[in-house]
Amino acid sequence: MKNRNKTFLAMTLPVIIIFFCFHTIPLFSGFYYSLTNSKGFGVYNFIGLRNYVKLFQNIKVLNSYIFTLKFAVVTTIIVNVISMILALGLNSKIHFKSTLRGLYFIPNILGGLIVGYIFNFLFTFVVPAMAQKIGISALSSSILGNTKTAWIGIVICVAWQSVAFNTIIYISGLQTIPQDVYEASAIDGADGWKCFWKITFPLIAPFFTINMVLCMRNFLMVFDQIMSLTSGGPAESTTSISMLIYKDGLTGNQFGLQCANSVIYFIIIVAISAFQLKVLTKREVQL
Helix, strand or coil: HHHHHHHHHHHHHHHHHHHHHHHHHHHHHHHHHEEEECCCCCCCCCCCCCCHHHHHHCCCHHHHHHHHHHHHHHHHHHHHHHHHHHHHHHHHHCCHHHHHHHHHHHHHHHHHEEEEEHHHHHHHHHHHHHHHHHCCCCCCCCCHHCCCCCHHHHHHHHHHHHHHHHHHHHHHHHHCHHHHHHHHHCCCCCCCCHHHHHHHHHHHHHHHHHHHHHHHHHCCCCCCHHHHHHCCCCCCCCCCHHHHHHHHHCCCCCCCCCCHHHHHHHHHHHHHHHHHHHHHHHHHHCC
């Protein structure tokens, strides 16, 4: 028994040390620097909570929070609706089911920057050229160059890449439902929509919770696709919180201020995730 405990300790201790070094220490370091006027280099002074006060007075920061929350909510809804539809289709009795699942999962393998650059090319050159030939004036110029439509391009790009992972989770949930349940519902006369809403969806509620929480968290931290699509433009209309922290914290001599922003950002993400888990898990019990 002692040897077994030593083995478990030897397996877990390195992971704990790595987590502490690369997660816990940077977290506390960031909080410390948020209380200073550090520029990321040179000398700095302790200024208390002044950075936190500045954050709520900075319209640029407030706009980035509004954009990020709007983007995260819209993309989470779109991704989960499309993923659910694809999962239902790929879980049905169709030919080449395994091949199609593999094809749909390919976007998830690609890096966010790579996907962003591909969509940048499509939105900048391919879509406008096709729109001009067809005669659609609204798409004759790149949507990424318009402050009102640039965020839609980012939503399309991120949703296209994110659907794959969520679809796999929903498929795994659908496969846990016994076939006997559907046979019994068919005998009772339940049609397709009623069967989904009363049987399928309640039984995969835990998988729905997982997808909703992971989507919201990941989209709140969106960075790669924005970097490759718009770099936060035009006119900073698509500057997410992560992008703002990166640009102003590392290249804008606002290291201390953006560390404070990171702390607030971390608290908001944890709070939203905890709220989602509380509401959605309660719904699972009710179902």
